[in-house]
Every structure is written in C-alpha cells, then in structure tokens.
Amino acid sequence: MPALRNRSRALIPTRRLGFGNPRLAEEIHDPYRTPAKAKGPACCPDCGATYLRGRWAWARLTPAPTSRITCPACRRVHDRVPAGEIVLQGTFLGAHADEALRVLRNIEKAESKDHPLHRIMNIRRGSPGLTVTTTDIHLPRRIVHALEASWGGEATIHYDESAHFARASWERND
Numbered sequence: 001m002p003a004l005r006n007r008s009r010a011l012i013p014t015r016r017l018g019f020g021n022p023r024l025a026e027e028i029h030d031p032y033r034t035p036a037k038a039k040g041p042a043c044c045p046d047c048g049a050t051y052l053r054g055r056w057a058w059a060r061l062t063p064a065p066t067s068r069i070t071c072p073a074c075r076r077v078h079d080r081v082p083a084g085e086i087v088l089q090g091t092f093l094g095a096h097a098d099e100a101l102r103v104l105r106n107i108e109k110a111e112s113k114d115h116p117l118h119r120i121m122n123i124r125r126g127s128p129g130l131t132v133t134t135t136d137i138h139l140p141r142r143i144v145h146a147l148e149a150s151w152g153g154e155a156t157i158h159y160d161e162s163a164h165f166a167r168a169s170w171e172r173n174d
Contacts, residue, residue, distance in 0.1 A: 030083070032072040032076055032083075034069070034072070037054045038067060041066060042067045043061070043069075044056075046071070046074040047071060047074055047116070049071050049117075051069060051071070056116050057116060071117060073117040073135040076121065077119075077135065082122075082165075083137050083164060083166065084133065084134035084136060084138075084139055084140040084166040084167070084168070085133050085168070086140045086143055086169065087130070087167075088100060088130040088171075089169070089171050090129065090171040090172040090174075091172075091173045091174055092173065092174045093130065097130065100130065100147065101123070101130075103143075103150065104120065104123070107139070108120045108139065117135060117136055118134070118138060120132060120139070121133040121134060138166075140157065140166045140167070141157050141166065141168060144156075144168045144169070147170045151172060152172060153172030154172070155168065155169070155170045156170075
C-alpha cells in the first residue's frame with residue numbers, strides 16, 4: 001500500500017479509490033439484450049436498423065456496415081416472445097376501435113423514430129377488446145397514458161422485473 005508523508009513526518013496509509021466492484025457483473029434483466037457491444041457498425045438483416053457505438057438507430061451507414069446482427073426486436077418477433085402486453089377493453093372501445101388503432105399506430109411511429117427497438121408485434125381483436133403485444137416494456141405505458149389523456153378511462157400498468165415484462169390495461173365504459 002503506498003504511503004504519504006504529512007507535515008509531522010508520520011506515514012499515513014492511502015488507498016486507491018476505485019468505482020464499482022470489478023468482481024460483480026451487472027445483472028442483465030432483458031434476456032434479448034446483447035451482452036457485449038459489436039466491434040464495429042452492424043445492420044439488422046430483417047428490419048434494416050443499424051447498430052453503432054452501442055445504440056440501435058434508423059441510420060444509413062457509409063461505408064457499409066461490417067457485420068450483420070439481428071436486432072433484439074426482430075429476435076423477439078421471430079421467437080414470438082413479447083416484452084409488453086396491452087389489453088384495451090370497455091364499451092367505449094366497441095364504438096371507437098378504429099380510432100384507437102390509429103392512436104396505437106401513431107404512438108408506435110413516434111416512439112420508433114428515436115427508438116427502433118420499440119415496436120408493436122401483434123394486434124388481436126378478441127372478446128375482451130384489443131390485445132396488443134410490443135417488443136419493449138416502455139411502449140405499453142406510453143400507449144395507455146395517451147389513451148387515458150385523450151379519452152379518459154382507467155389505465156393500469158404492472159412491471160414484472162424478474163421476467164422483463166410489462167402488462168398494461170386501459171378500460172372505459174360508457
């Protein structure tokens with residue numbers, strides 16, 4: 001251990017200050033997140049999103065990307081494993097289902113512009129109403145809050161951190 005002398009000429013032990021514990025690995029919550037960054041720029045062969053400096057974006061790279069990596073959103077779509085689910089129901093939805101679908105698509109388009117991994121996987125019409133699955137956990141919150149702000153109703157959101165899953169619901173009965 002290095003030592004420094006103070007004015008009284010006594011030795012004072014010092015230690016180096018490090019940040020974090022190098023023996024503790026970061027816990028990865030999302031099983032579809034890649035554990036290591038790609039060496040160079042990459043492109044998803046399915047959707048065309050590009051990976052550069054640890055971030056996915058909708059950008060054209062020049063020169064062409066050196067490798068092809070399937071993005072986490074496309075892997076989720078292929079495996080049919082959503083990260084989020086939204087259930088829309090109520091009597092109001094029966095009369096305004098087409099408008100609700102337009103709101104869903106507009107929010108997805110706005111969110112996907114900056115975050116290419118935030119997408120809607122599937123929309124099903126069923127007995128409780130509409131069930132929407134997404135490729136990330138943030139899009140369901142944004143959708144139900146937009147519906148609640150537009151038309152009222154009641155929105156609930158539950159995050160399951162151990163499974164990296166978000167379940168949201170919106171209901172309005174008139």
